[in-house]
Amino acid sequence: xxxxxxxxxxxxxxxxxxxxxxxxxxxxxxxxxxxxxxxxxxxxxxxxxxxxxxxxxxxxxxxxxxxxxxxxxxxxxxxxxxxxxxxxxxxxxxxxxxxxxxxxxxxxxxxxxxxxxxxxxxxxxxxxxxxxxxxxxxxxxxxxxxxxxxxxxxxxxxxxxxxxxxxxxxxxxxxxxxxxxxxxxxxxxxxxxxxxxxxxxxxxxxxxxxxxxxxxxxxxxxxxxxxxxxxxxxxxxxxxxxxxxxxxxxxxxxxxxxxxxxxxxxxxxxxxxxxxxxxxxxxxxxxxxxxxxxxxxxxxxxxxxxxxxxxxxxxxxxxxxxxxxxxxxxxxxxxxxxxxxxxxxxxxxxxxxxxxxxxxxxxxxxxxxxxxxxxxxxxxxxxxxxxxxxxxxxxxxxxxxxxxxxxxxxxxxxxxxxxxxxxxxxxxxxxxxxxxxxxxxxxxxxxxxxxxxxxxxxxxxxxxxxxxxxxxxxxxxxxxxxxxxxxxxxxxxxxxxxxxxxxxxxxxxxxxxxxxxxxxxxxxxxxxxxxxxxxxxxxxxxxxxxxxxxxxxxxxxxxxxxxxxxxxxxxxxxxxxxxxxxxxxxxxxxxxxxxxxxxxxxxxxxxxxxxxxxxxxxxxxxxxxxxxxxxxxxxxxxxxxxxxxxxxxxxxxxxxxxxxxxxxxxxxxxxxxxxxxxxxxxxxxxxxxxxxxxxxxxxxxxxxxxxxxxxxxxxxxxxxxxxxxxxxxxxxxxxxxxxxxxxxxxxxxxxxxxxxxxxxxxxxxxxxxxxxxxxxxxxxxxxxxxxxxxxxxxxxxxxxxxxx
Numbered sequence: 001x002x003x004x005x006x007x008x009x010x011x012x013x014x015x016x017x018x019x020x021x022x023x024x025x026x027x028x029x030x031x032x033x034x035x036x037x038x039x040x041x042x043x044x045x046x047x048x049x050x051x052x053x054x055x056x057x058x059x060x061x062x063x064x065x066x067x068x069x070x071x072x073x074x075x076x077x078x079x080x081x082x083x084x085x086x087x088x089x090x091x092x093x094x095x096x097x098x099x100x101x102x103x104x105x106x107x108x109x110x111x112x113x114x115x116x117x118x119x120x121x122x123x124x125x126x127x128x129x130x131x132x133x134x135x136x137x138x139x140x141x142x143x144x145x146x147x148x149x150x151x152x153x154x155x156x157x158x159x160x161x162x163x164x165x166x167x168x169x170x171x172x173x174x175x176x177x178x179x180x181x182x183x184x185x186x187x188x189x190x191x192x193x194x195x196x197x198x199x200x201x202x203x204x205x206x207x208x209x210x211x212x213x214x215x216x217x218x219x220x221x222x223x224x225x226x227x228x229x230x231x232x233x234x235x236x237x238x239x240x241x242x243x244x245x246x247x248x249x250x251x252x253x254x255x256x257x258x259x260x261x262x263x264x265x266x267x268x269x270x271x272x273x274x275x276x277x278x279x280x281x282x283x284x285x286x287x288x289x290x291x292x293x294x295x296x297x298x299x300x301x302x303x304x305x306x307x308x309x310x311x312x313x314x315x316x317x318x319x320x321x322x323x324x325x326x327x328x329x330x331x332x333x334x335x336x337x338x339x340x341x342x343x344x345x346x347x348x349x350x351x352x353x354x355x356x357x358x359x360x361x362x363x364x365x366x367x368x369x370x371x372x373x374x375x376x377x378x379x380x381x382x383x384x385x386x387x388x389x390x391x392x393x394x395x396x397x398x399x400x401x402x403x404x405x406x407x408x409x410x411x412x413x414x415x416x417x418x419x420x421x422x423x424x425x426x427x428x429x430x431x432x433x434x435x436x437x438x439x440x441x442x443x444x445x446x447x448x449x450x451x452x453x454x455x456x457x458x459x460x461x462x463x464x465x466x467x468x469x470x471x472x473x474x475x476x477x478x479x480x481x482x483x484x485x486x487x488x489x490x491x492x493x494x495x496x497x498x499x500x501x502x503x504x505x506x507x508x509x510x511x512x513x514x515x516x517x518x519x520x521x522x523x524x525x526x527x528x529x530x531x532x533x534x535x536x537x538x539x540x541x542x543x544x545x546x547x548x549x550x551x552x553x554x555x556x557x558x559x560x561x562x563x564x565x566x567x568x569x570x571x572x573x574x575x576x577x578x579x580x581x582x583x584x585x586x587x588x589x590x591x592x593x594x595x596x597x598x599x600x601x602x603x604x605x606x607x608x609x610x611x612x613x614x615x616x617x618x619x620x621x622x623x624x625x626x627x628x629x630x631x632x633x634x635x636x637x638x639x640x641x642x643x644x645x646x647x648x649x650x651x652x653x654x655x656x657x658x659x660x661x662x663x664x665x666x667x668x669x670x671x672x673x674x675x676x677x678x679x680x681x682x683x684x685x686x687x688x689x690x691x692x693x694x695x696x697x698x699x700x701x702x703x704x705x706x707x708x709x710x711x712x713x714x715x716x717x718x719x720x721x722x723x724x725x726x727x728x729x730x731x732x733x734x735x736x737x738x739x740x741x742x743x744x745x746x747x748x749x750x751x752x753x754x755x756x757x758x759x760x761x762x763x764x765x766x767x768x769x770x771x772x773x774x775x776x777x778x779x780x781x782x783x784x785x786x787x788x789x790x791x792x793x794x795x796x797x798x799x800x801x802x803x804x
Contacts, residue, residue, distance in 0.1 A: 118194070192334060193341070236254075290498075294462070300478075306454055328371065335588070375397065472733070486723075539600065578598060715743075724767075730757060733754040734747075765791065
């Protein structure tokens with residue numbers, strides 16, 4: 001649940017009874033600590049010692065806790081240990097204010113990862129907030145000296161208010177006063193080259209915290225730990241652990257402090273990567289499960305057709321790996337340049353210590369190439385300890401690839417490899433803290449918007465360049481992958497989180513579910529998208545060819561996946577998409593001409609009768625199929641190993657796009673009314689149709705969640721998981737498994753192909769012995785060989801519970 005000024009603790013408390021009726025066991029909410037004024041999400045914390053006043057303060061938080069306890073719900077909160085907000089007004093963050101006023105002598109100087117010895121700004125923190133060069137802003141009179149309400153001198157620049165060190169003020173000379181401060185006030189673009197403090201990715205207003213310092217950990221966790229000990233909070237979600245100096249040590253310390261409270265980490269696992277088994281946590285926040293589920297609905301037979309179509313209509317001839325590498329190089333040359341420069345300086349110092357004849361330029365190029373080749377967010381090398389085999393493999397492979405791309409820098413790459421594996425502690429840590437942002441900004445926030453062959457695959461931790469390569473019966477198919485991963489999860493991480501949608505997903509689960517159907521219809525989709533792009537050509541900026549073809553193709557997929565969609569949400573999404581892609585425009589260097597052409601194009605095609613007729617006719621053929629996919633992935637998520645997270649509003653059909661679209665208010669009253677209308681679980685009441693109300697999805701969510709709550713032993717750490725394999729002509733279209741011998745889930749996949757192939761026909765499934773009742777239809781089935789046609793006759797998916 002996303003808390004904000006518009007949805008406070010009290011608002012959340014009002015919704016708690018509905019959540020309890022739905023079957024929820026824990027309310028899982030966004031950060032609750034004090035954030036910057038007007039924060040829409042809470043990840044920009046300014047005071048770890050205060051519950052957010054804007055959300056209702058301590059009293060409001062107590063009301064929420066009381067409501068949860070009364071309804072039998074626990075509470076899980078999001079914790080942000082990696083960074084703090086340092087935005088205007090700077091005085092809101094007392095720790096940062098102290099550092100600005102007292103510099104390296106501040107008692108809070110150890111809180112932040114600041115390079116006080118940077119050659120360009122020795123002893124000063126770079127504060128890049130000015131809209132122009134310092135001299136220009138001074139000449140305009142935009143920077144002035146004033147006194148605050150306590151009579152202390154401050155520097156004022158628009159909304160920014162910064163402290164003045166004791167004894168340094170010259171009331172008649174702003175320039176002289178600024179020169180004596182512990183910070184350097186400068187043009188915002190200076191952040192791209194000279195920023196000297198670690199931040200969250202490329203966001204200069206979120207300064208990195210040094211949680212490796214026990215005093216920092218204690219101060220920033222005291223309030224949350226007190227709430228856990230008091231029984232108000234039951235579990236934690238840890239935001240961006242890869243930014244920390246030592247995630248393993250942090251989690252060990254946190255586990256000790258919480259008494260082993262349930263904790264999951266926002267760790268993005270790339271394909272084939274495993275969560276370190278030495279981490280003191282229950283698992284990840286579930287992107288690995290999300291991507292496995294999505295792959296179940298991607299038809300492997302269409303991989304070549306989709307690649308050919310993408311090359312033809314979008315004129316994209318590079319594969320995802322090439323685009324991803326270039327995107328990483330771009331962000332290293334741009335937004336993440338300070339991080340690369342700092343790493344380069346550390347490497348150069350070590351090279352000179354060894355009398356190695358290596359240059360700054362050479363090491364800079366070598367580091368950029370290695371980071372661009374890095375296959376994961378981070379290799380967990382701990383200073384002073386031998387690298388694990390997996391960590392060593394990531395580093396060695398990246399360096400090997402870098403040597404192939406940049407053979408003239410082989411000596412420099414050799415040094416980088418050595419330092420990354422067993423170099424000085426600062427380099428080892430800094431290298432890993434840089435690799436994560438390069439992956440996030442280069443891949444998630446750039447390449448995912450440049451490459452759009454099938455955007456259902458463009459999800460955090462996903463692999464857009466890889467269609468599942470084999471049919472279901474093959475031992476390396478998506479179905480086998482799904483069962484193997486579930487088996488491993490039940491054995492190694494039985495209480496990890498699973499998810500399908502979050503505030504960070506690029507598009508909601510239902511949008512992905514509908515888009516996946518396109519892979520079963522490459523010819524039909526090809527015909528439709530050619531028609532859409534041809535119709536769109538009459539609305540392009542002919543002189544420049546704007547918007548470009550990849551953007552037009554992205555828009556077409558977005559509309560098909562989320563239609564109907566209001567024009568303002570389409571514009572907002574496309575505006576963000578092209579700025580993230582950084583091809584023709586960006587957040588830092590917007591191109592008004594391109595953005596105007598894009599806006600005109602979006603508005604024009606949404607007002608074009610022919611374009612809309614083509615779009616709506618095709619979407620109409622996809623809606624029911626997409627909803628069948630949605631029910632399948634929801635059921636599988638809810639009863640698979642792990643603890644399922646249902647993102648706010650996703651119990652009904654939801655066509656949300658990337659943040660902030662997916663933070664829109666949720667009509668909980670509508671959902672509560674619909675839940676009541678579904679009636680009791682007993683009896684054989686006919687399940688709802690797959691209509692626009694979303695009642696069918698609500699049925700799946702409510703029945704599965706209530707079952708988990710009533711029988712936790714069937715799904716917990718001691719439960720079992722057993723794949724069930726179908727036989728017959730449509731066997732490849734079935735995904736089924738049993739939990740603890742008491743629950744069976746049966747669901748279809750590749751439903752368009754199933755329909756075209758004549759349906760289930762002779763397909764059977766071996767049910768475990770006993771008598772079974774379907775929670776969605778009330779129908780009873782005997783164990784043994786069962787026809788899938790009968791199991792799924794009345795509803796697209798089946799949740800069977802053993803009755804004897």
